[in-house]
Amino acid sequence: MHYEFTVSTKSSEELIDITNNVEEVVQKSDTREGVCIVYIPHATAGIILNESADPNIKRDFLSALDRVIPRHAGYLHDRIDNNAHAHIKSAIVGSSVTIPLSDGHLGLGTWQAVMLCEFDGPRSRRRVVIKIIPASA
Ligand code: ZN
Numbered sequence: 001m002h003y004e005f006t007v008s009t010k011s012s013e014e015l016i017d018i019t020n021n022v023e024e025v026v027q028k029s030d031t032r033e034g035v036c037i038v039y040i041p042h043a044t045a046g047i048i049l050n051e052s053a054d055p056n057i058k059r060d061f062l063s064a065l066d067r068v069i070p071r072h073a074g075y076l077h078d079r080i081d082n083n084a085h086a087h088i089k090s091a092i093v094g095s096s097v098t099i100p101l102s103d104g105h106l107g108l109g110t111w112q113a114v115m116l117c118e119f120d121g122p123r124s125r126r127r128v129v130i131k132i133i134p135a136s137a
Helices: 019-029 055-068 084-093
Strands: 002-007 014-017 034-039 045-050 096-102 113-118 126-134
Touching: 002 019, 014 055, 019 034, 019 113, 019 126, 045 055, 045 084, 045 096, 055 084, 084 113, 113 126
Parallel strands: none
Antiparallel strands: 002 126, 014 113, 034 096, 034 126, 045 113
């Protein structure tokens, strides 16, 4: 089953908790057991699972990535659209996560949230694609 929703981002870089949006899709699908794939079809954004309760984790995550992949480091792609760092961060973070479904809900750990990673915002329309694969009986 294929589902999709969009998220608008407000900063050049930010993490947005989309757990509730994904859980809502799981509810709509009426699937008890299986897996849920959350995928973002963009080259300068990503999807991660991590803690969202303490907002400082989001800031720490972005600043740690920035230390490893600085915004300007003489990237060749910056001659075209000045966002090479966002492409590299997106590739390292990854474009999807797979979450087991348990009893009709996302089987996340207590401190896990699904987060969209914006690396080249703000963007009015980031697509998030959800595939729900029911377990075969
Ligand atoms: Zn680019």
